[in-house]
Amino acid sequence: MNNVSEKTLEAGFLPGPGDGKTTPRPLGKAIYIMLALVLIVSATAAALGVVSILGIKNVNSELRDMDGEIIRVGEFIEHATGIIGATQDVAQEDDVTIGGRYVIKSTRAISDAYITKDTSALDDKQKETLSMASAILDSIIKDGMSKYEMALAVYDWMCANLKSDEGVIVAIPTTTEDCDNPYGVLKYHNAVCVGYATTYRLFMQMLGIECMVVHDSWLSHTWDLVKLDDGKWYHTDIYMDVGEGNYKNFCMNDTLAAMGHTWNKDFFPAANGMEYCYVYKNAVPVTDIFELPTLIKKGSEDDVTALYYSFSSLDARTYQMIETMMSLISSYFGSYYRYDYDGAQIYADIYGIGEMSDLIVDRPVPKSLYWDWIGGPNGEYIMRISITKQENSNYYELTEEEYRQIQEAVTDVFDDNQNSNVISAEICYISRDNAGPYYIVMSGGCFYIVYTEPLGGAYVGSIISIDITNADYIYLGGVEREFPDYGFLPIEAEIYGANVWLEGSPIRG
Amino acid sequence: MAKKLNKKGQLIYRRLFAFFAIFTVYLICIMLITSCEQKSNDEGEDTDIKLYELRIAMTEAAGNLPAMSVVDGSMESGEELFPYLSDLSYELVDDYFFSYSSDGSPYELAVILLKDESNAKFAAQSLDEHISKRVATYSTYKPGYADAARKASVVSYGRCVALIMCDDNDAVKEAFRSYLEN
Structure with missing residues (x-):
C-alpha cells in the first residue's frame, strides 16, 4: 500500500480507488506534450475559422478618397485621359521654366557690359560668353546695317552654325549642359529652344535692338519678339528654322506666328507690323500659274528650302487648278522613278532629284514638298512652299x-x-x-x-x-x-x- | 481544488494553470494576427507585387519597342527623377518604374506603386498631366509624335497606377491587370 501511494504521490496524484497502478512518469510527460500540441493546432485552426465566420475585418477596409468616394479594393480602373486645357501660362519673361527643366534667364548684364565696355560686374562664364558673342558680331555685322539687316544677319549665322539638341524630346531629357543659355549655345553649338531664344535676345540687346523671349502657353517652347526699324514687333523662331534657314519663322507678325504658336497676348506686345514680315517682303508675284513648275524646279535645284509666291487675285477655279498642279508636283519629290526598260539606267523624275546612274550608290537624298496659303497685307494670296530633305527617312524605291x-x-x-x-x-x-x-x-x-x-x-x-x-x-x-x-x-x-x-x-x- | 492536492499535485496544478494561461495568450495573439492577415488577403492581391516582374510582363506585352531607358525607385536617383513622370509627392510612393524610349519617340511604360491606394486617383491625374506635357512637347518639336502620345492610357489596380504609351495599349493593359489579379 505504501509503495503504491509513494509511487502515486510521486506522480503527483492522490491515490485513487483503482488498483493502485500508476502511470509511469515518461509516459505522462509525453501525454502532456501531445495534449499541448493538439490544443495549439486546434486553437490555430479555430482562430482562422472564427475569424472567417465572424468576418473580422480591418476597420479601414472600406477606403474613401478625399472626396468621400468609395474606392473598391482590387478594382481595375481605367482612367479617362485628356489634354488638360487650362493654360499654365505665366505673365513674365524671365525666370520661367520651360519643359520642366530649362529656365529663361536674363542676359542683360552681358549685353550692358558690351555696350558700356565695363565687364567688372561679370563672372568668368559671363565674360567668356561676352567674348564669344562679340567675336561673332564683329564678323557678321557691318556698319550702316538697319535693325532688320542686323536681325537677319544674326538669324543667318545661328541657323547655319547651331544645331538642335534632340534630347529635349526624351521623357527624361538628355540634353547637354548649358544648352539653354548663351554660354553653352555659343561654346558647344548645341541648343534647345530656350538656348536659341536667349542667345538671339543677347545678340539683339548687344546691338541695341529691343528683344523679348516669348514662351508659349504650355511652357514647352520659346522664341523671340524683336522690335525693328518701323517701331513694330516681329516674331522670330530660330529653333524651328535651324538647319534649313528657310526664313519660314523669321520676322512674322501675330497672324503668321499664330499658325504655329500660342502665347500670352495680354502680356507680350502685339506684333502687327507688315513692312518687315519676311514672307511679304519676299513673295514672288505670279501672273501665269504655268510658270510654277519651272520656278519650283529651279528653287529645288538651287537647294532653296522655302519659296513664296503671291497671286493678286484667285478665283475658285484657278485655286483648284493650282492645288491640282501642286499635288502633281509634290508627287515628284522623292517617291517615284521611271525606268529604262532595259534596266540599265534609272532616271529620276523631271521635277525631282536629278538624273542618277546607280540607284543604290548614287541615290540622292529625297526631298519633300509641302505648301500652304496665307493672306497678304494687300489682299493677295501667298503660297508658302517648303522643300525639305529627308535625310534619314526610310525610303524605298518602287519597283516597276x-x-x-x-x-x-x-x-x-x-x-x-x-x-x-x-x-x-x-x-x-x-x-x-x-x-x-x-x-x-x-x-x-x-x-x-x-x-x-x-x-x-x-x-x-x-x-x-x-x-x-x-x-x-x-x-x-x-x-x-x-x-x-x-x-x-x-x-x-x-x-x-x-x-x-x-x-x-x-x-x- | 488545489487545497485537496498534495504538494506534488499542487505543483502539477500550477504548471497546468500556467500552461493554459500561456496557451490562452497564444490563442488571442493568433486570432489577432489571423484577422490582420485575413484583411490583407481579402484586400491585397498586392501583398506580393514585384514591380520588376510587372515591368517585364508589360514590356513583353507591348511588343516591338525601341531601345528603352528605365528609372525606378531602387535607384539612388530614383526620387530625384520621379518628377519627370509625376508631380505626386514622393512620400506617397512605395516604389515605381518609368521605362521610356531613349530616342524620344512616344513609347513609355510606367507604374507607380502607392503606399495607400486611396491616392490612386491623384496618381492617375498626375500621369494624365504627364501625357499632356508630352503631347505639348511633341507638338512643338516633333509633331508627328503628338498623336501617338495622345492615345496613351492611364489605368489603376489597387495600389498600382500605370501609364501606357505604345503601339498596343490594350495588350499592355491586359498584362498589367493579369499580373495583379494573379
Whole structure:
C-alpha cells in the first residue's frame, strides 16, 4: 500500500480507488506534450475559422478618397485621359521654366557690359560668353546695317552654325549642359529652344535692338519678339528654322506666328507690323500659274528650302487648278522613278532629284514638298512652299511591278467607266492625226500634258487609257524604243501618233 | 481544488494553470494576427507585387519597342527623377518604374506603386498631366509624335497606377491587370 501511494504521490496524484497502478512518469510527460500540441493546432485552426465566420475585418477596409468616394479594393480602373486645357501660362519673361527643366534667364548684364565696355560686374562664364558673342558680331555685322539687316544677319549665322539638341524630346531629357543659355549655345553649338531664344535676345540687346523671349502657353517652347526699324514687333523662331534657314519663322507678325504658336497676348506686345514680315517682303508675284513648275524646279535645284509666291487675285477655279498642279508636283519629290526598260539606267523624275546612274550608290537624298496659303497685307494670296530633305527617312524605291500594281489598283477602283467622262472629243481626244510630241507627266492617275504643238494646250486630269497599239513610236528617256506590250506608260513618255482618251479639265485651250 | 492536492499535485496544478494561461495568450495573439492577415488577403492581391516582374510582363506585352531607358525607385536617383513622370509627392510612393524610349519617340511604360491606394486617383491625374506635357512637347518639336502620345492610357489596380504609351495599349493593359489579379 505504501509503495503504491509513494509511487502515486510521486506522480503527483492522490491515490485513487483503482488498483493502485500508476502511470509511469515518461509516459505522462509525453501525454502532456501531445495534449499541448493538439490544443495549439486546434486553437490555430479555430482562430482562422472564427475569424472567417465572424468576418473580422480591418476597420479601414472600406477606403474613401478625399472626396468621400468609395474606392473598391482590387478594382481595375481605367482612367479617362485628356489634354488638360487650362493654360499654365505665366505673365513674365524671365525666370520661367520651360519643359520642366530649362529656365529663361536674363542676359542683360552681358549685353550692358558690351555696350558700356565695363565687364567688372561679370563672372568668368559671363565674360567668356561676352567674348564669344562679340567675336561673332564683329564678323557678321557691318556698319550702316538697319535693325532688320542686323536681325537677319544674326538669324543667318545661328541657323547655319547651331544645331538642335534632340534630347529635349526624351521623357527624361538628355540634353547637354548649358544648352539653354548663351554660354553653352555659343561654346558647344548645341541648343534647345530656350538656348536659341536667349542667345538671339543677347545678340539683339548687344546691338541695341529691343528683344523679348516669348514662351508659349504650355511652357514647352520659346522664341523671340524683336522690335525693328518701323517701331513694330516681329516674331522670330530660330529653333524651328535651324538647319534649313528657310526664313519660314523669321520676322512674322501675330497672324503668321499664330499658325504655329500660342502665347500670352495680354502680356507680350502685339506684333502687327507688315513692312518687315519676311514672307511679304519676299513673295514672288505670279501672273501665269504655268510658270510654277519651272520656278519650283529651279528653287529645288538651287537647294532653296522655302519659296513664296503671291497671286493678286484667285478665283475658285484657278485655286483648284493650282492645288491640282501642286499635288502633281509634290508627287515628284522623292517617291517615284521611271525606268529604262532595259534596266540599265534609272532616271529620276523631271521635277525631282536629278538624273542618277546607280540607284543604290548614287541615290540622292529625297526631298519633300509641302505648301500652304496665307493672306497678304494687300489682299493677295501667298503660297508658302517648303522643300525639305529627308535625310534619314526610310525610303524605298518602287519597283516597276510595284508601280504597276499601284496604278492598276487605283484605276480599278476610281476609273469606273473609262469612256463616260470624256469632256469633249475636241479637247480630250488626241488623234493620231495630230503631230507630236507631247509630254505626258503622270503620277497616280493624274497627268499633266504639255503640248509643244500644234494644239498648244495643256490639260490636267486623269488618263483613262492610252491606246498605243497604233503608235508610230515612243521615246523613253530621249531614246527611241519600240513600244512595250503592257498597258501603262511611264512618266515623260513622248508619244507620237497615239490615241489618248483623257478625263479632266483643260487648263487652257 | 488545489487545497485537496498534495504538494506534488499542487505543483502539477500550477504548471497546468500556467500552461493554459500561456496557451490562452497564444490563442488571442493568433486570432489577432489571423484577422490582420485575413484583411490583407481579402484586400491585397498586392501583398506580393514585384514591380520588376510587372515591368517585364508589360514590356513583353507591348511588343516591338525601341531601345528603352528605365528609372525606378531602387535607384539612388530614383526620387530625384520621379518628377519627370509625376508631380505626386514622393512620400506617397512605395516604389515605381518609368521605362521610356531613349530616342524620344512616344513609347513609355510606367507604374507607380502607392503606399495607400486611396491616392490612386491623384496618381492617375498626375500621369494624365504627364501625357499632356508630352503631347505639348511633341507638338512643338516633333509633331508627328503628338498623336501617338495622345492615345496613351492611364489605368489603376489597387495600389498600382500605370501609364501606357505604345503601339498596343490594350495588350499592355491586359498584362498589367493579369499580373495583379494573379
